[in-house]
Amino acid sequence: MNSAAKKCRICSAVLVPFIDFGDMPIGNAFVTEDQFVAEYFYHMQVAVCESCFTLQVIDVPDPDAMFHDHYAYFASTSQYMTEHFRQMSENLMTKYVSDDAPFVVEIGCNDGITLQNFAKAGIHHLGVEPSENVAEAAREKGIHVISEFFHARTAGEIVKEYGHADLFIATNTMHHIEDINSVAEGVARLLKPKGVMVQEDPYLGDMLELTAYDQLYAEHMYIWSITSLNNAFNPHGLEIFDVERNHFHGGCMRYYLCRKGAHSATLRYLEQVRLEEQIGLNRSDTFERFRSRCEQSRDKLRGLLEDLNAHGKTVTGYGATAKSATIINYCGLGTEHIQFITDTTAVKQNKFSPGAHIPVVKPEEMSRTSPDYAVLFAWNHFDEINNKEKDFVSQGGKWIVPVRMVEVV
Ligand code: SAH
Ligand code: TYD
Secondary structure (H helix, E strand, O other), X not given: OEOOOOEOOOOOOEOOEEEEEEEEEOOOOOEOXXXXXXXXXXXXXXXXXXXXXXXXXXXXXXXXXXXXXXXXXXXXXXXXXXXXXXXXXXXXXHHHOOOOOOEEEEEOOOOOOOHHHHHHOOOEEEEEOOOHHHHHHHHOOOOOEEOOOOOHHHHHHHHHHHOOEEEEEEEOOHHHOOOHHHHHHHHHHHEXXXXXXXXXXXXXXXXXXXXXXXXXXXOEOEEOOHHHHHHHHHHHOEEEEEEEEEOHHHXXXXXXXXXXXXXXXXXXXXXXXXXXXHHOOOOHHHHHHHHHHHHHHHHHHHXXXXXXXXXXXXEEEEOOOHXXXXXXXXXXXXXXXXXXXXXXXXXXXXXXXXXXXXXXXXXHHHHHHOOOEEEEOOHHHHHHHHHHOHHHHHOOOEEEEOOOOOEEO
């Protein structure tokens, strides 16, 4: 446990938590029965720095406890995400990989969902991925990957061995890394003068709007905004010059960064900066209201499941997401509320959910048992899953969507 972080990791201002989620297991740490007794928990409190406005989980486990050779998240389990990152790759190749000898670095490349497109196009690339099992899945796709945690020193070594990069990609990864100052220093070392960093992850504005508190867990120790990301990267000579929003993973922002002045700020970037001021991402009352909605949402979900249970309805879970660990443990749910959770990921199956120990089973169990309700923990993949599970829906099955203050659809 790193207990040093009662101060903001970005600017060292003192942090005051605005919400306490209680003791939490690691979101992706699915367990076998013999591991129940020694399960690891951390105290999950969240704060927004009043100086640089970075929203952060205050204490988190060491990275080695979260990212290792049996990491449970395989990005390519979603067809829609695979297509999303194919389109992103094409777009980036057209716009930012025009140099004579292009070089692309991706951190958190996972099973190669994005880099496979650069590898297929014959572009010189390097993945930096500490979780050995997913890194191996990427290598099987012909991708060049080193199994390391990225930081300033790694960047120096990459420059020595491969040269400077045209493009630095980090999707759904920058919120996993505690020492962002070291990452920013590394990016500054790594990029060519006109090089571009592209980051995409769940956006703070969307999390607040949807009351999607399940975006918060140890691996998601930051939820970024334009304001906070600029505050983290500006001291290292980097700045955001463009942004793009999309609806993936419950609402993401794609940020484009460069060396100060290397690219002109776009109108849509300036517009989004104005919008952030309007929605109050730098005001403490915004987060007080969010906390109150989280508590209401928790009570509503628990009440609904207890009610269904009392009326003899069967309820299962869909998608053993890391996010679900926050919901299940914060709401105090167990097998009395949710019989089992289905998931397509082989390494999660036949294990138990972290903390509450709800069995995780193959998706076929859902069609076999035809539950009345399924809590859609993978709500961020609603369209893909709803299309796939036509039988469940046509037989009268209902989704319980845990965001937007809990919806039954
Ligand atoms: N980029 C993929 C996967 C995101 S999951 C996507 O967008 O879907 C986050 C990944 O970051 C994990 O595979 C994890 O092992 C990796 N990661 C965690 N800390 C890291 C670090 N310090 N440097 C590089 N990768 C890291
Ligand atoms: P995801 O929501 O992408 O991320 P996180 O774990 O970070 O919260 O995880 C989706 C999970 O849902 C993953 O374990 C795979 C599973 N899943 C299915 O079981 N069926 C599906 O059709 C899809 C798209 C995902």
